[in-house]
Amino acid sequence: MYTVETILNRINDTGYRINPAYVQEMLKHSITEKENIRVDLSKYAEIDFTINRDVIGFINKNLMGREAIRGKTISNKILEELFEETNNLFFQTLIAYRKYDDRYKKVASFIKAVIDSEINKDNDDSVIVFLNKDKFEVIWISPEAKLNSVGGISLSNPPLPFSTEDIKNIFVSEYIVISCNDMDGVLYILNKYGNLLRANNYIVIGTTLYADIRYSEWNDIPFPPSDEEEIKHMDDFRREISIDYYGNKIKGETEQ
Secondary structure, three states, rough: OHHHHHHHHHHHHHOEOHHHHHHHHHHHHHHHHHHHHHHOOOOOOOOOOOOOOHHHHHHHHHHHHHOOOOOOOOOHHHHHHHHHHEEEEEHHHHHHHHHHHHHHHHHHHHHHHHHOOOOOOOOOHHHHHOOOOOOOOOEEOOOOEEOOOOOOEEEOOOOOOOOOHHHHHHHOOOOOOEEOOOOOHHHHHHHHHHHHHEEEEEEEEEEEEEEEEEOOOHHHHOOOOOOOHHHHHHHHHHHHHOOOOOOOOOOOOOOO
């Protein structure tokens, strides 16, 4: 039987192989998008948009003509409010820039922690060296898991502060992503369908379950399964999480 404790023990006692080439692509994409947006921002001002003091000064003096932002920090909430007030696309563009700058920093920190300790996010040359790598060693991570204050599972050493799609692709395992409302939902899936897991291979981040699971004859080994009851069990699982025979998400009526 799966419990929160058995999940935590499983994660803390498991090594997970990651795909460094995908992480490299994450970094490259973040840099490209950040630079494209920086070019758009440069039409408004030639300042460093990563320095809050300069950005706040430009907004207050040049755009608003008043102290619209007080203090030394900028929040996306304030930028949204200023966009609603002025309808000036600068604020939306700045939010997008900050998003990719934040992603770049998180990806670079992850790379430094587990793939290449020589990378320096503030040094273009070291970043270029990493981006030009065409071969990587096999990389495993052994994150530390704990139950957080909102009832989900948090990881550290390393954390994985990325989207579900990125997390899925960072791992070498062919995970199916199952987003649950709470840990009860995670436990329900594991206790009902855990016998379909390959080598009990899964990880939980927040309340999202990433599971290397047999969901049809198409991804089953051996092919096809000999047990009709197991085939029905896989059918039930696909119906439960709304995926098709090949593991693709089935869109609901409201999504189409």
